[in-house]
Amino acid sequence: MVPDLIDASNRLASVPGLRFGSAPEAVAALSTRYRPHRLLLPDSKAGLDFRHHAIACESASLNLLRYGPELVVDAGSFDTFYMLEFPLSGGVDILYGDRRVSSRVGTGLILSPGDYIRSTWQADTTQVMLRLERGFVERAWQRHTGETRRHTPVFQAELDLQTSAGRRIARLIGMMVAEQMEGGSATALSPMPLVNAVIETLFEHVPVASVATVEAAAAGPVPAYVRNFRRLLDTPSNLPLTVGELAAGLEVSARTLTTGMRRFTGYSPHGYLTMRRMEHARRLLDQGGMTIAQVAEHVGYANAGRFAASFRAYCGVSPSRLPDCANL
Known part of the structure; x- marks a missing residue:
């Protein structure tokens, strides 16, 4: 066991978080916080001991995640973030693109973004996780390499925490959590120097390949209007637009957009738009400084009550129940 991560997990567990006993509630909550996914339980009658606690840190978030029973998380590919995962108990086996990788206590x-991810969580697995926004990592990689065009760094997946790099990353995560918890939302030091130190450690000490951005690598057979629809919703100012307006901007009919989105993503345009609205709303509420009505209007809801109902369905909690600080 790594003391820094144990301390981080104990501190994170004290942060107000989510706790559910059913798979649909857990999926709804994490589909907004991470990405749309499915949970597959080998024992269909098994209940969850789902817990998620997190602290938002600008371009990163610190997370404690547990499911309880053995299950499979069918996550697709990470479009917008990197995830560093460290089991404190149990372990995870992952189909990662065309490879199989595993983590256990001490690893x-x-x-990285791009590859298909299907995770099998062993029973009684609890993980400390650091999420890093993809754009932030790509810009840091561009500065690190001096490349004129932005690329996506793809890291060797498995990390031994007994190496010098692994120990440093564990210490940095422990420091991030401690400083955010001890300082309070108003006086806590910015975590970004420590986040940058994690990224530089990865760049310098973990095998990494520089590849075309995820969009370019995934261009393949996916129609351009599907890729462009998803790309449009990466820009928050487009979130208040309707599906019809977005389709018109792409010069396709709403029916064509619906057919393509369902075929290549499994989501309707409205469902995908709602998901992205809820993701951005969560970030705005975490940052503070806006009323619920202002957040609702910012992401395209004229009616705050309708926004609150959608938010509760996706996040598992009413926006009015979120704390005022960055803690989730």
């Missing part, structure tokens, strides 16, 4: 995984 971790660095999951």
Whole structure:
């Protein structure tokens, strides 16, 4: 066991978080916080001991996640973030693209954007996780390499916490959690120097390949209007637009957009738009400084009550129940 991560997990467990006993509630909550996914339980009658506690840190978030029974998380590919995962108990086996990788206590995984991810969580697995926004990492990689065009760094997935790099990353995560918890939302030091130190450690000490951005790598057979629809919703100012307006901007019919989105993503345009609205709303509420009505209007809801109902369905909690600080 790594003391820094144990301390981080104990501190994170004291943060107000989510706790559910059913798979649909857990999926709804994490589909907004991470990405749309499915949970598959080998024992269909098994209940969950789902817990998620997190602290938002600008371009990163610190997370404690547990499911309880053995299950499979069918996550697809990470479009917008990297995830560093460190089991404190149990372990995870992952189909990662065309490879199989695993983590156990004393090891971790660095999951980069692009590859298909299907995780099998062993029973009684609890993980400390650091999420890093993809754009932030790509810009840091561009500065690190001096490349004129932005690329996506893809890291070797498995990390031994007994190496010097692994120990440093564990210490940095422990420091991040401690400083955020001890300082309070108003006086806590910015975590970004420590986040940058994690990224530089990855760049310098973990095997990494520089590849075309995820969009370019995934261009393949996916129609351009599907890729462009998803790309449009990466820009928050487009979130208040309707599906019809977005389709018109792409010069396709709403029916064509619906057919393509369902075929290549499994989501309707409205469902995908709602998901992205809820993701951005969560970030705005975490940052503070806006009323619920202002957040609702910012993401395209004229009616705050309708927004609150959608938010509760996706996040598992009413926006009015969120704390005022960055803690989730």
